[in-house]
Amino acid sequence: MDIAQLNEKIKNESAFIDLLFSEIGKVIVGQREMVERLVVGLLGNGHILLEGVPGLAKTLAIKTLAQSMKAKFQRIQFTPDLLPADLIGTQIYNQKEGNFLIRKGPIFSNFILADEINRAPAKVQSALLESMQERQVTIGATTFKLEEPFLVLATQNPIEQEGTYPLPEAQVDRFMLKIKITYPGRKEELEIMRHNINDTLGTPNAVISSADILKGRELIHEVYIDEKIEKYILDIVFATRTPKDFGLENLGDLISYGASPRASINLALGAKAMAFIKRRGYVIPEDVRAICYDVMRHRVAVTYEAEAEEISPESIISEILNKIEVP
Amino acid sequence: MVNILRIFFISLLIFYAEVSAQSVSALASVDSSDYLVGDYINYSLELRTDKDVEIIAPFIRDSLKEVEVIKELEPSIVETEEKRAIVYHFIVSYYDSGSVTIPRIAVKYKTLDGEEQEVLSNSVTFTVHTVPVEQQAEIKDVKEPLTIPLNWKFILLIIFIVLVLIALAIYLYLRYKKKKAAVPVKKKIITIPPHVKALAALDKLESEQLWQKGKVKEYHSNITGIVRNYFEERFELPALELTTTEQMEQLKKVSAAEIILEETNQFLNNADLVKFAKFIPIASVNEEMMKQAKKIVNKTIPTKIEKVEEELQNA
Incomplete structure (x- = not known):
């Protein structure tokens, strides 16, 4: 297909994105970046880890996203006494009929909000992460496919680490994006305050269907990504592994291990989704840069030396982006 | 009684034969028979020979395994027209109480006809005592640390080193200042805009x-x-x-x-x-x-x- 035609097609087919943003905007004030990345995860068929202090509308954003679509939403509060069966479901003995019935757990929804995922023990986290990866759940001897779209949005609180079970690196890697939410600006907070005290927050309508999202996912595969952009993505990812090769000798002692191939895949996929959101049929370096921090921050592990110097993965990514030539 | 005297006489003859075999005799001795633990003990081994006998330097230190050798002094040699006396001196010590025996030491020598022979010294026995504890005496406090007297030579050396370092620093500073004061050479670099x-x-x-x-x-x-x-x-x-x-x-x-x-x-x-x-x-x-x-x-x-x-x- 000709690029002009593709561009036109994407422009037309991605019209629902604006509708979605407008519905979410009725409830969520500001946090545009977070909402954009939620849609990237939704279109990129990936899961999202949200990190932010309490009260930054993490839950509300996800709930609104689900309400803006004709989709099922479940919120699961992760606690230390949660069991895998509470999540995926279990078999119950039916005394009347003398057989076992399957009771499906809350995971059988389109949107799962795993609130404070790091408060549940490893076996529950594993059960969730396995469902995320396999997109299927086995209860007893029966395997159930999870309904598409299936998006897990896990939240974790960067403070109050006592009594938590931090997600292992291998499991964090399964999240396509790790979004860090910051406080709203002064103007936005004033708006939030006024909306809340006057009870003028809108109610989102279901403006798009699951089919729209599935179609969007198919279209994303058609978004053109040039070889130069692919090389740019690889340069960024490889710079986290062998910074010396990119003239970043100072990072050698700060990175304990670099980003995995999942980073390259998700960076390319995320960039395509960003291009789609921007209603473009091709990826430009801006798309890669926009999604880079969210794809990479949980995949670049810093050393103890870096931690002691209070050097975060974000500052390492910034240094890499400032060094690697944009095509 | 006659028998006892006979045995004594024969033993004396054997001892004499061993200690002063032919023309060489070896006599070991210490300066006392009683010491306190850690005392310095002067041990000496005296060899008396004819002048024409060649003594092969004995490894006395190796034989003094029972005691701790503190110092080995230079051997003293006294010669007359026909005889020679060599005395090996050692300062040794012993850090336990009891009876100590320094065994006999073998000394090798060569006779006129080149034959190698050996003579044994006598063994030396002495007693080492511990310091007697006075049970009834009053308990005394620990002695104050001793003050080391000033070592003027060392202090002078330190002063000398410090002066040398100061002189070096002044020299380097003056050299740097001289270099800085030198007229800079202007180099024109034409840069392409x-x-x-x-x-x-x-x-x-x-x-x-x-x-x-x-x-x-x-x-x-x-x-x-x-x-x-x-x-x-x-x-x-x-x-x-x-x-x-x-x-x-x-x-x-x-x-x-x-x-x-x-x-x-x-x-x-x-x-x-x-x-x-x-x-x-x-x-x-x-x-x-x-x-x-x-x-x-x-x-x-x-x-x-x-x-x-x-x-x-x-x-």
């Missing part, structure tokens, strides 16, 4: 006729590369590491770039379409790109060009 470089590169690119040869993408990459390089040098922006949007944001902050914002935005975005979206422009667009690039450069030539950069060079 960024716009001259950029225009030359654009001319070269034009002459290469890349888009005419079908290398449209390469042409657009190179032309934007030249302009971005120009921005780097002219406005000191890290343009090569910035995206089009970021470059535009940075250029907006530069007053000298105000006049080229619109053209640059159009120029970079058009190039992005070719570079990243497989867009194949018509010939006139390619020509227009070159014109735009030159226009961007020409419009931002600085009015006052610093041609010469002075650099201080160490003499």
